[in-house]
Amino acid sequence: MFKLSLKQLIENCKINDTKAQGELYKLFSSKLFAICLKYSRNYAEAEDNLQDAFLTIFKKIEQYKNKGSFEGWIKRITVNTVLQRYRNEKVFDIINENTIEDVELEVDEDEVTIDYLLKIIQELPDRYRLVFNLYVLDGYSHKEIADMLEINIGTSKSNLARARQILKQTIEEYKTTQRSQSL
16 A cells, blocks of 8 residues: 555545545644643543544645645644633633743753653643743744733733743742652
8 A cells, every 4th residue: 555645645635535534643643642732731631632623624624725834734723723722711811910020940850850840831720831831832922822812911921920930839849859758
């Protein structure tokens, strides 16, 4: 059996070829699941978000005109699908921009593992986790985040600051516990 090119796979998906859709799913599901996991509360919710993202991708695949990166296009759909869930849940509070002071968050890889760091990021309340991931991990500006999440820029900034405060406190507590256990 021969493999279809990505372009042919996309064209076949446009005519609702279920085999092509299955191949596209196999090709990109692990990358898109990582995105879903980053923005979701837990593994099960990430699985649901991945399925929703693929349903949206297959529904909108006609709109992809072979210009630009297909992978970039489906990643953007995936992020937007996950964020739409939170926009619908109204997880964002309007916060006075001056109420929270931003803190620097530095992590020493010798004291905190990447797995632990990802775990505590995932445990952040939705509004903080989403803004933190969009800003710190994906490099969006506060203006872009505000537009994506339908919040104001001040809310984006304050949610980022609060996320950093929570993470810093959690890491400090973890390091203190680790030190006391090693004595």
